[in-house]
Amino acid sequence: MDIAKSKNNVPIRLTEERWFHIVENHDELAGYYDEVLNTIEDPDFIIKGYRGALIALKKMNNKFLAVIYKELNPMRDLLLLLILQVK
Template identity: 45%
Template sequence: MHITKSISGKTIRLPDERWVHIVKGHPEMARYLHDVLLTVAVPDMIVEGGAGELLAAAYQRSDKVLVVVYKEIETEGFILTAYFTKKMKALLKRNILWQR
């Protein structure tokens, strides 16, 4: 189990089983566990998802953004998935809740 804090101060969990699921679906994520946790704690931007989830985004490279999808429930939350994307325009079309 890995734990981080969101910018709202809530404890966000990433169970080992969920990390294995993420890496199976996105093998390129295997060496980015620390970056995933850091993206939730210190994002460049938080946007609203379509079903109550939050998307934390952090610029990792000049051409890619790391997106971590997570949910917050009362005092805690959990990570659903994480992936790299080049589709920054798609993120910017969403409701921006917070930006650095």
Template identity: 35%
Template sequence: MSDGSSTIVTRSKAGVAIRLTDERWRHVTAGHPELTTLRAQVLETLADPETIKQGDSGELLAARFYAQTPLTSKWLVVAYSEIDQTDGFLLTAYLARRLSARRTTLWKR
């Protein structure tokens, strides 16, 4: 029997399937309620980022600038993990004024 939850899958820049479950989306928006209306932009940022940076614990940080968000112009940063070449999952997402210069840039448009 289904619990009514769903999973959306998009592809990272590397072509890896990245899963976003309803449970994970609730977790993201509980900590960052300003993202509630930005689910499509989160998926867009994963699939078509402007830059990808290395996180502190092996995660990847896809980022894309949005001129309009619920908080003004901001970078949308999506942290995700690529388990292997075919599977991964979204960890969290947040809005930032600027990107950290100390993080290693892995890819840039």
């Protein structure tokens, strides 16, 4: 398990189980583990999502990496979903 600090200084956990689930359903993201953590810590933009989720966006060449997460509390903050979008 790795932890990234959000811009609000909240730790966001990326567990092995969550990462496996993400790449199992989105195999194009398999090589982006470090970029995901970096996107949480140093996004280009953050926008509000649904139901309290935040979406951290990081431009990567001609694409954006979108990391969707919630800042709940220190024991439950976690990464929910990753999306790699073509510009």
